[in-house]
Amino acid sequence: MSDTTTExxxxxxxxxxxxxxxxxxxxxxxxIVAWVLLAVLLxxxxxxxxxxxxxxxxxxxxxxxTVTLYVLVALGLNIVVGYAGxxxxxxxxxxxxxxxxxxxxxxxxxxxxxxxxxxVAVLAALVSGVILGAPTLRVRGDYLAIxxxxxxxxxxxxxxxxxxLGAASGIPGVGTPPSIELFDxxxxxxxxxxxxxxxxxxxxxxxxxxxDLIPYYWLTLTVVFLVIWADxxxxxxxxxxxxxxxxxxxxxxxxxxxxxxxxxxxxxxxGAFIGGLSGALYAGKQGFISPNSFLLLxxxxxxxxxxxxxxxxRWGVIVGAVLVAxxxxxxxxxxEWRVLVFGIALMLLASFRPQGLLPPRRTVRxxxxxxxxxxxxxxxxxxA
Amino acid sequence: xxxxxxxxxxxxxxGLSLGAxxxxxxxxxxxxxxxxxxxxxxxxxxxxxxAFAATWTVYAMGGRAGASTGxxxxxxxxxxxxxxxxxxxxxxxLERVAYRRLRKQNAPRLIALISAIGASFALAELMxxxxxxxxxxxxxxxxxxxxxxxxxxxxxxxxxxxxxLFTLGxxxxxNIDLLVITSALVMMLALDLFVARTRFGRGIxxxxxxxxxxxxxxxxxxxxxxxxxxxxxLMAGAAAVLYVVKIGSIRFDTGFxxxxxxxxxxxxxxxxxxxxxxxxxxxxxLAENYGSALIGTEWRDVVAxxxxxxxxxxxxxxxxxxxxxxxxx
Numbered sequence: 018m019s020d021t022t023t024e025x026x027x028x029x030x031x032x033x034x035x036x037x038x039x040x041x042x043x044x045x046x047x048x049i050v051a052w053v054l055l056a057v058l059l060x061x062x063x064x065x066x067x068x069x070x071x072x073x074x075x076x077x078x079x080x081x082x083t084v085t086l087y088v089l090v091a092l093g094l095n096i097v098v099g100y101a102g103x104x105x106x107x108x109x110x111x112x113x114x115x116x117x118x119x120x121x122x123x124x125x126x127x128x129x130x131x132x133x134x135x136x137v138a139v140l141a142a143l144v145s146g147v148i149l150g151a152p153t154l155r156v157r158g159d160y161l162a163i164x165x166x167x168x169x170x171x172x173x174x175x176x177x178x179x180x181x182l183g184a185a186s187g188i189p190g191v192g193t194p195p196s197i198e199l200f201d202x203x204x205x206x207x208x209x210x211x212x213x214x215x216x217x218x219x220x221x222x223x224x225x226x227x228x229d230l231i232p233y234y235w236l237t238l239t240v241v242f243l244v245i246w247a248d249x250x251x252x253x254x255x256x257x258x259x260x261x262x263x264x265x266x267x268x269x270x271x272x273x274x275x276x277x278x279x280x281x282x283x284x285x286x287x288g289a290f291i292g293g294l295s296g297a298l299y300a301g302k303q304g305f306i307s308p309n310s311f312l313l314l315x316x317x318x319x320x321x322x323x324x325x326x327x328x329x330x331r332w333g334v335i336v337g338a339v340l341v342a343x344x345x346x347x348x349x350x351x352x353e354w355r356v357l358v359f360g361i362a363l364m365l366l367a368s369f370r371p372q373g374l375l376p377p378r379r380t381v382r383x384x385x386x387x388x389x390x391x392x393x394x395x396x397x398x399x400x401a
Numbered sequence: 402x403x404x405x406x407x408x409x410x411x412x413x414x415x416g417l418s419l420g421a422x423x424x425x426x427x428x429x430x431x432x433x434x435x436x437x438x439x440x441x442x443x444x445x446x447x448x449x450x451x452a453f454a455a456t457w458t459v460y461a462m463g464g465r466a467g468a469s470t471g472x473x474x475x476x477x478x479x480x481x482x483x484x485x486x487x488x489x490x491x492x493x494x495l496e497r498v499a500y501r502r503l504r505k506q507n508a509p510r511l512i513a514l515i516s517a518i519g520a521s522f523a524l525a526e527l528m529x530x531x532x533x534x535x536x537x538x539x540x541x542x543x544x545x546x547x548x549x550x551x552x553x554x555x556x557x558x559x560x561x562x563x564x565x566l567f568t569l570g571x572x573x574x575x576n577i578d579l580l581v582i583t584s585a586l587v588m589m590l591a592l593d594l595f596v597a598r599t600r601f602g603r604g605i606x607x608x609x610x611x612x613x614x615x616x617x618x619x620x621x622x623x624x625x626x627x628x629x630x631x632x633x634x635l636m637a638g639a640a641a642v643l644y645v646v647k648i649g650s651i652r653f654d655t656g657f658x659x660x661x662x663x664x665x666x667x668x669x670x671x672x673x674x675x676x677x678x679x680x681x682x683x684x685x686x687l688a689e690n691y692g693s694a695l696i697g698t699e700w701r702d703v704v705a706x707x708x709x710x711x712x713x714x715x716x717x718x719x720x721x722x723x724x725x726x727x728x729x730x
Contacts, residue, residue, distance in 0.1 A: 104511050106518075152714050159440050159514050163664065164713050167706040170661075174706070178699045313657070317518060324515055353533070357526035363519025368502045371512045 091338035093291025099328035101284035102264030107169025115296025123192030142293020150285035187307025327373025410570035420686020421585030425640030426663035429633030435673035442517035445660020446524035451488035451641030485638035492634025529653035671719030
C-alpha cells in the first residue's frame, strides 16, 4: 500500500519516505522486538568488540562510556536548545554542578555512598538550573546565550578559587557505585573475520573499578534509555507542544495562553537535571575531577553535538553526540585537530545545513510546505 | 579595603589603560551589532591575530630592549600598520566566510551566532596549531621562530623600557600607561569623527537605521557591511598592539576572555553606541581592578562576568543605551 502512494508522490524522496512509513507501519510486537534487539546489541557492544568500530589505541569500553555520556548530555541540551529554542552556552556548568556534587559528598566533605550522593547532586544541578534560569530567561535570544556563557564560566571560576571545592587541583577519590559481583563475561577477539572467545580478558558483571569501564557503560546506557523514554513521553505531551510554541514564536504563544516563562524555566530545569546526571556519572567513572574538565570548550562541543545532529530531533542529537565523541577517539592521531574541525563544521553547517544532519520531521515538513507555496506563487505569476 | 584605598591611584591608572584596550575591542562588537544586530563572537580572534601580527613584525625587524627612541617609534608604527592590516583582513574574511551567506538567506540570529562560535574556535585553533600547519605546508623550518611553541604564549620583544613619567598621588605613571590611554583615545576620536562626518559614516548610520530604505537611497549595503567589519578589525588591530605593549605576551586562546570582556564593555556602555563602548571599557577596567583589590585577584574574571550578567539582566540597553543609528555629531 505505502509503496504505491510514494511512487505517485515523487521519485527522489520515495526511498526516504517509504522507509519512515514502513517503520511506522510495522505491527507493535515487531517494533518491540526490534527495539529489544537493538538494546541488547548496544549492551553487548564492548563485549563483541567489532573490528572496524573498535578503537585501536584505547580501551573500547571507555570510549563507549564517553560516547554514552555525551549522548546523555546532548539529550539534555536538546531539551533546552532544540525543544525550547534557548541557546545555552553554559551547559557545562550544570554538568560541573552534578560532578562536584558527587565529588564533594563522597570524598571532599563527607563520605556518603555514591547512590545517596547521586540524587542529591542531580537535585543540586536542577536547583541551580532554576536559580540561574529564573532571572536569565527574561533575556531573549543571543543575549541569553551570552548570559549563560557568563554563568558557565562563573561556576568554573568559583570551583577554581574555592578551597572547599579542591581549588585548581580538583578532588581525588570520588566514590564509585556499589559493586555486585555476579559473574564474569568474556570478551571476543577478532582475527580477520573470525571471532574467538578470550577467556583471559573478562568483565565482571557490575564490578565498578577504574580498570574496567564496561560496567559504567552498562549503567550509563541504562540511564540513557530511561532518559529517552522520558523524553518521548514529555515531547508528546502538552509540555512538549508548549516548548515548541515558545520556540517558534514566543509572543504568539503567550497570547494563546501558554505561560511561556514557566515552560522555559521547566525546560531549563530539566536540561540542568540531565546535565547534572551525566556530570555525576562522569565523576563516579573518573574517580577524580578538576576544574579543567569543565572548560567552556565542552559547552561548545555539546552545542556542536546538538547542532550537528539536528536540534529538536532526539535521534538526530544522539547521532551528533556519537559523532562528536566517537570520531576523535577512533582517529586518535588527529585528536589535536578536533576543535579546529568542529569549528569549521559548525560554520559550514550554519551556512549550508542549519537544520542539522537529521532535522526534526516538523522542520522538514514546514520547509516542504514553504517550497510548495513558493512554487504555487511562481506558477500563479506565470499565468498572470 | 585598606589595600584598595592605599593603591587607589595605581588601580585607577592601570584600570583605565586596561579599559582603553577593552574599549577599542568593544568598538568592533558595537559597530557590527549596530549595523547587523549580530554578536560577532569571532571578533576576539580578529584581535588575537592582530596581536600576533604585531609581535611577528617587531620580531622580524629585530626589535629588542635598549633600542633608540627613533627606532622604537619605527617598530611601533610598523607593528601598528601590520596589526591593523592583518586584523582588518581577518575581519573581512570572517564576514565573507561566516556571515555573508547567512545574511543573504535572512537566517535566524541564533544560527548566525553558532556560525560565529564555529569561526571563533576555528581561528583560535588554527593559530594554536600553526606549527603543525606550517609543517604540513613544508614551511616548518623557515617559519620556525614564528610558529614555535604554538600552544604557549609568544612574548612581545621588550622594546620599550618602562619609565615613570610623573607621579600622581603616590603612583608613578609610566610611559606605557600614557601611551595606551592616549592612543586609544585618539583612535576612538578618529573613528567617531569618521562615522559622524564622512559619507561612508553616513552610509553606516543609514544602514543601521533601516537597511531597506538605505539601499533605496543608493547606499550599497554590502559595501557598508564590509566597511563596518573592516573598521572593527582596524580598531582591534590597534588594540592588539597596545595589548602586547602593555601585557607583553599573547597566546592563541587569549582572545576568548578578552573578547568576552570587551563585549561586556560594549553592552555596559550600550551596544551599538560608539561613545558607550569607551565609557563601558573604562568602567569595566576600573570595576575589575577595584573588585579584585577588594576580594582578591583570583576573582578578577568573576567580577567581569558578574558585571556582564547583572547588566544584561537589569539594564540590557547599557549605561548610555543608544543605537548607532541615532548617533549624532
